Amino acid sequence: MNDRQTGYVTEDGRQIGDVMLDLRDITLRFGGVEAIKNISFDIREGEIRAIIGPNGAGKSSMLNVISGFYVPQDGSVWFHGKKRAPLKPYQVARQGIARTFQNIALFEGMTVLDNIMTGRLNYTKSGMIAQAIWKGKAEREETENREKVERVIDFLEIQAIRKTPVGRLPYGLKKRVELARALAAEPKLLLLDEPMAGMNVEEKEDMSRFILDVNDEFGTTIALIEHDMGVVMDLSDRVVVMDYGKKIGDGTPDEVRNNQAVIDAYLGVAHDE
């Protein structure tokens, strides 16, 4: 386990590959606040990697570093074995990394279909003139993208709300549409920031099933922030535990569950500072 070169085989028999994303000694400060303190961990091809920790631990900040919203003061991000220069979020997206947000970030003025279609923007190569005339490549691309998007819509079972303006949807469905938009981009690495927050049990079960299916059917690597321990234990192959910006645990769900530092953090035992 945790072999840097060759990956490993999970309990349920899935082959996990090489390191895809490697975060090395990341430190992120906001003025005086150190949100991330010298954290290193990696994400391997094909795995579901959970990031857990109490409120304010720095989990979302970590995803923001990966997706290019925050530039860490220290440390480096390695993607597919290459050190990544500081990238803008849209450049990160073009490398095949998609994400959802803790607070839903959908385009409220557009329909569900158009929202999901935006996930395909990276695949649009036709120029402005072609699009203005709506012929040839532009039209072909639009149809191809629509086919891909319809597959995602079927997969997430949201056919019925296709033409609904996103603003009118209930919370749980919005979360699902946001996942759909990310999936439409056919990412290699999918970052999910609390995809089940605020959902009822049934919605959580649906969402868990979708996450497992995405990983299973498309081989998508997933990094997931989640507070619900049951969900984390069920879904993830490996777990990173953060507390006050520090990494206090890293390993399989079982290892993490029995880690004393993790137990203390979650039980609110006084910190050693």
Add this chain to the structure above:
Amino acid sequence: MLYREAGDYKTSYPADSQTFPIAFDRYRYWVVLAVAFLVIPFFVNDYIVNALLLPFLIYSIAAIGLNILTGYAGQVSLGTGGFMAVGAYACYKLMTAFPDVNILIHVVLAGGVTAAVGTAFGLPSLRIKGFYLAVATLAAQFFLVWLFNKVAWFYNYSASGQISAPERTVLGIAVTGPNTPAWASYLVCLVFVTICALIARNLTRGAMGRQWMAIRDMDIAAEIIGVNPLKAKLTAFAVSSFFVGVSGALFFAVYLGAVEVGEAFGINKSFLVLFMIIIGGLGSIFGAFAGAAFLVTLPVFLKLIGVDLLGWPTDLVAHLQLVVVGLLIMFFLVKEPHGLAHLWRLAKEKLRLWPFPH
């Protein structure tokens, strides 16, 4: 009972994303085009063309342009008048420098020049948003008007400081200058409106439009799906300015014939076009037409009722018009940001279900 989706099944994705998904709407669109091109030209006179049709068509192009920038891409602009002036002066300089080139080409080129200027003025939009961007575009408005007044090269050193359109012909028929028949100027503008609306519609229903709307609705999320905000905003400025430039060129060359920049393209014009898209509907091509039609006909209508019918003094009616427009703007901003276009859609939704609403 005629207006139905039922039995009008979409069997392919292209069919589903077409401009008018309901067959009835498609027919109506062709009928409108046929009437506009084949019937109206035979019945128009100078008054109808100059008081209603030309301003309606030309403002529609400007409103489409501003709606792309403001309604679709979410970037407020108060520089529409200034950019129309760029189109007008570019057209004038081209007409006088290359008298042998077809005027229609000049109008398109004037749009191109305006697109370049608009893109340059759009650069600050990457850094500033909302109110501050509005102020920056307002500065552009005043700067451009000042520039065209100040630099005599732009008006070819004419004594009056005005620019006036020399006569140019298309297929042997004058389309600019005093000898232009009303139907010819109408047809020229109609051709441009039709093409502009088609282009705008295609751009807004496809990838380009989604990119603009994504930036409008939530720029952070737009970035995360791979939209380069600089590129998205600048293309919106470019496309928008192209349309505004074309409308400015037509406003000068085909409609007014002679122009004094502060009078024709002052800040009032910027507000007028902005009001058109607010009343017509932000983020809707149809809304641009509705808003232009509404604000072009309103003064004519009020004069008809107030002055001609009720005998009120002209200035009273003129003031009344300002009050009416002001109230409408407030109403639409507060109650119905999607404007007449949305009211129209609601009416159609009702009609689609009528007479069994459940």
